[in-house]
Amino acid sequence: MIEDHERIEELLAGYVLRSLSGEDAVEADELLSDHVPVCGRCRDTLTDFQSLSADLALDTPPVAPPETLLPRLHRELEPVPHRRRTGQLVAVAASVALVAGLAGISLTQFVRAGDRQARADDMAAALDLARQPQADLVPVGPATEISAPGADEFFLYGTGVQAPPAGSVYRVWLVSDTGAPPTYAGELPYEDGVVFLKVTFDPASFTELDVTVEPSGSAPSAPGTVVWTAAA
Amino acid sequence: MGVREGDREDLELHRRLTTGDRGAFDELYRRYASAAYGLAYRLTGQQILAQDVVHDAYMALWRAPEAYDPARGAFRTFFLSLVHHRAVDTVRREERLRKRQERAANLERVAGEDVAEGVVNEAWVAIRRREVREALTTLPPEQRQVLEMAYFDGKTQVVIAEELQIPIGTVKTRTLAAMRKLRRALDQEDDV
Numbered sequence A: 001m002i003e004d005h006e007r008i009e010e011l012l013a014g015y016v017l018r019s020l021s022g023e024d025a026v027e028a029d030e031l032l033s034d035h036v037p038v039c040g041r042c043r044d045t046l047t048d049f050q051s052l053s054a055d056l057a058l059d060t061p062p063v064a065p066p067e068t069l070l071p072r073l074h075r076e077l078e079p080v081p082h083r084r085r086t087g088q089l090v091a092v093a094a095s096v097a098l099v100a101g102l103a104g105i106s107l108t109q110f111v112r113a114g115d116r117q118a119r120a121d122d123m124a125a126a127l128d129l130a131r132q133p134q135a136d137l138v139p140v141g142p143a144t145e146i147s148a149p150g151a152d153e154f155f156l157y158g159t160g161v162q163a164p165p166a167g168s169v170y171r172v173w174l175v176s177d178t179g180a181p182p183t184y185a186g187e188l189p190y191e192d193g194v195v196f197l198k199v200t201f202d203p204a205s206f207t208e209l210d211v212t213v214e215p216s217g218s219a220p221s222a223p224g225t226v227v228w229t230a231a232a
Numbered sequence B: 001m002g003v004r005e006g007d008r009e010d011l012e013l014h015r016r017l018t019t020g021d022r023g024a025f026d027e028l029y030r031r032y033a034s035a036a037y038g039l040a041y042r043l044t045g046q047q048i049l050a051q052d053v054v055h056d057a058y059m060a061l062w063r064a065p066e067a068y069d070p071a072r073g074a075f076r077t078f079f080l081s082l083v084h085h086r087a088v089d090t091v092r093r094e095e096r097l098r099k100r101q102e103r104a105a106n107l108e109r110v111a112g113e114d115v116a117e118g119v120v121n122e123a124w125v126a127i128r129r130r131e132v133r134e135a136l137t138t139l140p141p142e143q144r145q146v147l148e149m150a151y152f153d154g155k156t157q158v159v160i161a162e163e164l165q166i167p168i169g170t171v172k173t174r175t176l177a178a179m180r181k182l183r184r185a186l187d188q189e190d191d192v
Helices: A003-017 A022-038 A038-058 A067-077 A084-108 A109-114 A116-130 B001-015 B020-044 B046-063 B075-093 B097-111 B123-137 B141-151 B158-165 B168-191
Strands: A136-140 A143-147 A153-158 A167-175 A183-188 A195-202 A207-217 A225-231
Touching: A003 A022, A003 A038, A003 B168, A022 A038, A022 A084, A022 A183, A038 B020, A038 B075, A038 B123, A038 B141, A038 B168, A067 B046, A116 A143, A116 A153, A116 A195, A136 A225, A143 B075, A167 A195, A183 A195, B001 B020, B001 B075, B020 B046, B020 B075, B046 B075, B141 B158, B158 B168
Parallel strands: none
Antiparallel strands: A136 A143, A143 A153, A153 A195, A167 A183, A167 A207, A207 A225
């Protein structure tokens, strides 16, 4: 854990400008999850820097967007179910449930994580995707995989999920039918019965998704015990 | 109209937005679409990409208005940050835009200052814009340079260090110094 506030503020400045990469970005993510939420000075600094970042946008002369943009938006503001085909009512109902659940995440897990903007972006993307007529909603144990045909990312979301055993975490693995070793996709964050993770992947090589239980802090060198699985 | 009054009006519009009020959506579009599009265009250098960035930001706002937490600052901060992040992501996804971005910078100078025809320029936004520009002029050139390369060019600190041929530690130091100096300058404006 970094305790040098000069260094922390350097990272926060780079973070709000979206100019970090590599180890700095990882370090900033850790700070935003672990240190900033419990440090008043850093919370204030982050808030100030975020406000400054938005103010910088005003240095750019305003430009009227194309006249077609607002009508394009209006077309898409129509109530979602009216645009759906009747054969997709089941998917619509599932989407609505997902939307309600995701809104709950925004008020709890996202705030505590500190990295509100990035997670809010992910949540908005999940909502966008879940509401698309072509969205695939695939059960993965008690969770749901939200994806779209041909997309290179999906979201794994669930509520009412049982906590992993003490000292363990949920992890996500992508499995190929080519015999290649499974690919580690990341830890599936769990909090108060909710799991949510965005995964970027190569659709051409992904045939199965496994969620495993593994010791917390262990190296994700190979899949542990598979607890939920779904075919692509 | 002062900045704080404008922020309060935004809060009410956001509250209405959470109830699915399309009138509130239109008013937030009228208030921020020009600033958002100007920013997205400056970053992406392409009208169609800028339009997509602004479109996606407004749709995200419509679909998940609860992503904005009023306790965490002004709506303007949230929304313009959302636009900036999406624009930076777009630029990085399409590295080929780099050359076009340079062309856009030239186009911007040709287009001239401030207000294009048809742009709604809220009085309180105009006041804040003037304050921000004045604050930026107080920065030493080397600090302003790294700030603009990060924010308006969407470059990482590593890339900035390579292009300026300076240590990345210097980029970080200059960035933080610039942010602190801007904060002090704008805090003074707020106190006036």
